[in-house]
Structure formats: C-alpha cells, structure tokens
Amino acid sequence: MIYLKNHKNKIALMFIFCLIISSLFIPAAAAQTSDEDIPVFLDGKQLEFDVPSRIENGRTLVPLRVIFEALGAVVQWNTQTRTVTAHREQVTVTLRIENKNAYRNNELVELEAPPVINNGRTLVPLRFVSEAFGAFVDWDKNTRTVTIKSPEEKKDVIDTDRGYPHSVTPIVGEPLITLSQARIWAVYRGAHPDFIEIAELYWEIGTELGIRPEVAYAQSAKETNFGKFTGVVSREFNNWCGLKIFEGGPCDEPDSHARFPNDRTGVTAHYHHLMTYAGVRIEGESLSPRSSLVQFGCAPYVENLGGRWALASTYGKSIVWDYLVPMQKVFD
Known part of the structure; x- marks a missing residue:
C-alpha cells in the first residue's frame, strides 16, 4: 500500500511538471x-x-x-x-x-x-x-x-487649409470641425465612452459662447487622456480640463483640483477659463474658480497657452499638433 501511494505521488508530480513545461509555450501563442x-x-x-x-x-x-x-x-x-x-x-x-x-x-x-x-x-x-x-x-x-x-509638412497644411496665420490657432470663432468628425476621431483614438458622449456638450456650449469647440475638446483630450482620467483628477470631479481650485496646490494632489456638480457645469467652467485667456467677456459670474487669477486676453491663440495654462512652454503647441490637427484629418 505504501508503494502504491508513493507511485501515485510520483505520477502526480510528473503530471504537474508536464503542465508547467507546456504552459511556458502558451504566452507566445496568446501574444499574437x-x-x-x-x-x-x-x-x-x-x-x-x-x-x-x-x-x-x-x-x-x-x-x-x-x-x-x-x-x-x-x-x-x-x-x-x-x-x-x-x-x-x-x-x-x-x-x-x-x-x-x-x-x-x-x-x-x-x-x-x-x-x-x-x-x-x-x-x-x-x-x-x-x-x-x-x-x-x-x-x-x-x-x-x-x-x-513631419511637423513642418503639417504646418503647410494648417496654414493653407485652415487659414491660421503664421501657424497660430485662434481660440475664438466658429467651429471648423463638425461634431461628427470629433466623435469619429475620439473613437479612433480609443477614447472612453464618456469622452465621446460629452462632445455634444462641448459643441453646444462652445457654439453658444463663440469659442471653437474643437479647441476645447482637443485640450480636454490632452488633460483627461481622452476621458480615461489616468491622472490625479478622477471622473467623479466632472473636471474636463484639469482646473485647480482658487488656492491652487501641488499638481499631484487631487484636493488641489476643482470639483463640479455635473458635466455641464464642468464643461462651462472650462470654456469660461478659456474665454478669460482669449479676452472674451463672460456674462455673469465665471464658473472657473481661477478666472480672476488670469491676465485677461493674454492668450488669444492656442499656442499662447504654453507657459500660462500649464508650465510647459509647448503645452499649447501640443494641443494643436498632437490633437487638433489629427482631428481635422477626419472626414465624416
């Protein structure tokens, strides 16, 4: 009986060993x-x-x-x-x-x-x-x-096709990209469903306020990683552009950032902050907690946001070249 028991244990161990060896080849196949x-x-x-x-x-x-x-x-x-x-x-x-x-x-x-x-x-x-x-x-x-x-080639495209003087991109104006184009682009970039859905709100509010919705939407894509909110600001903040509270604080602290009761308020706050930078008067009180800290009209163009909205000098250019220009390439 002892011999049979030991014999069965050996068989079981050999079986487990074979499974381990065979499993080594599974990842290579699964990786495709x-x-x-x-x-x-x-x-x-x-x-x-x-x-x-x-x-x-x-x-x-x-x-x-x-x-x-x-x-x-x-x-x-x-x-x-x-x-x-x-x-x-x-x-x-x-x-x-x-x-x-x-x-x-x-x-x-x-x-x-x-x-x-x-x-x-x-x-x-x-x-x-x-x-x-x-x-x-x-x-x-x-x-x-x-x-x-290359970026130099894209410069020619944006100058001739969109009329941006000297490769500067106005924040104020009528939309040059349709809501449908923006949604297709967002889907192509693997955006979160919430980001695709909120595009309609950006086009509604932006058109009403006279701010190009594709500019704000492109900035939101950069700030939220296409609605995935992989930074310190979570989805529950309804903060679509990384706005901080009036007191500010460290960038890596969630409590340094503003919370809004719903998406409409958060998107409107985003536009109000952009309007202050672009030099557009807001009717009533600004929903952005930091509008009073911004020099009115200091950034009429997206490229001017670098070193102002964010510390990086290329922040505005990144919004244009990494997000806005690819969005313009989509045809609905």
Whole structure:
C-alpha cells in the first residue's frame, strides 16, 4: 500500500511538471505577435529599416530610431536603465523598454503598448510617433502602409487649409470641425465612452459662447487622456480640463483640483477659463474658480497657452499638433 501511494505521488508530480513545461509555450501563442515588412513613408520618401515592424495584439510597432532621426531628433540609449531619450528642438521624449509610461517634456504619455526590443532595435507603437514630435501618422489597413508627415509638412497644411496665420490657432470663432468628425476621431483614438458622449456638450456650449469647440475638446483630450482620467483628477470631479481650485496646490494632489456638480457645469467652467485667456467677456459670474487669477486676453491663440495654462512652454503647441490637427484629418 505504501508503494502504491508513493507511485501515485510520483505520477502526480510528473503530471504537474508536464503542465508547467507546456504552459511556458502558451504566452507566445496568446501574444499574437508577428513580424512584418510594413512600408513606412515620411514626407513621401520610404524609410529603410534593418528590422521589420511588428503587429502585436492588433497594434503596429515600428522601429523608433530610424523614424525619430528622420524627423530630426537626436536619439540616445542607456543600456543600464534600458531607456531611450530623444531630443528635437524644445521637445524631449523619454521611454523605457517594456514600460507603457513614456514622458514628453516631463508630461506623462500612456502608450498603447510597451516598447520592445527586436534584434537590438527599439520598437514603439505607431501612434507614439505622432504624440512624441507632433507628426501626422496615417495607417492604411488596405495597403498595410504607414504614412508620416513631419511637423513642418503639417504646418503647410494648417496654414493653407485652415487659414491660421503664421501657424497660430485662434481660440475664438466658429467651429471648423463638425461634431461628427470629433466623435469619429475620439473613437479612433480609443477614447472612453464618456469622452465621446460629452462632445455634444462641448459643441453646444462652445457654439453658444463663440469659442471653437474643437479647441476645447482637443485640450480636454490632452488633460483627461481622452476621458480615461489616468491622472490625479478622477471622473467623479466632472473636471474636463484639469482646473485647480482658487488656492491652487501641488499638481499631484487631487484636493488641489476643482470639483463640479455635473458635466455641464464642468464643461462651462472650462470654456469660461478659456474665454478669460482669449479676452472674451463672460456674462455673469465665471464658473472657473481661477478666472480672476488670469491676465485677461493674454492668450488669444492656442499656442499662447504654453507657459500660462500649464508650465510647459509647448503645452499649447501640443494641443494643436498632437490633437487638433489629427482631428481635422477626419472626414465624416
């Protein structure tokens, strides 16, 4: 009886061992990863890579260094920390291998997928190319081709197609983008359903107050990570633009930020704060707790918000190039 019992234990242990060994092969299949030679064109010229791009869980990962250097960035690699740092003009981008948190001028950017290394080369999600240096990126699923337009190319587009003088973007005016376009763009960017739904409120209130709703909506996308509220401000605040209370406080403290009773009040407060920056008088009392602290009319253009609404000097430019311009590319 003792022999049989020991024999059964050995069989059970062997069975468990086989399960452990076989499980090692499961993640590779579940990851659904495949390398693929995807053509990438920058300003009409095809880029050459020494490693293929990769499709991972439905996300397109492309070689970072070749694209960033083609955009004029200086790329550095830290072997010890497995960190990539890229500099271009006033923008510094930092990311770490197998970490979804990247930083653009010390501002957190959550990646769709973590960077990976393939044959000694760093691959990053395609969308990050746009988020990093303001390039316009388009993926053609039919031809399986990536098209990238550099920020300089986009400048020509915005000047000629939208009439922005000297690449400055007015805050005041009629909408140049429809509500339908904005919603399609939000869906494409993987926005939270609440962010897609609140677009209607932005277009209603913005049109009524004479502020371009696409500008406020683009800023809200930046401040809330497309309604996912991945920062210190949670959804329950109904604070769609990161407004602080009158007393202010540390950026990483939730209590430093304003809370509003509902979305309409929060969106209206957002517009009232923008109106003060843009130099538009508010009828009645401002719903923004910090309007009185803003120099009236100091930022008639979105680009002027840099160093004012937020400390980063590129804050306003980021709203334009990383959010507003891609929204303009959507056709309803």
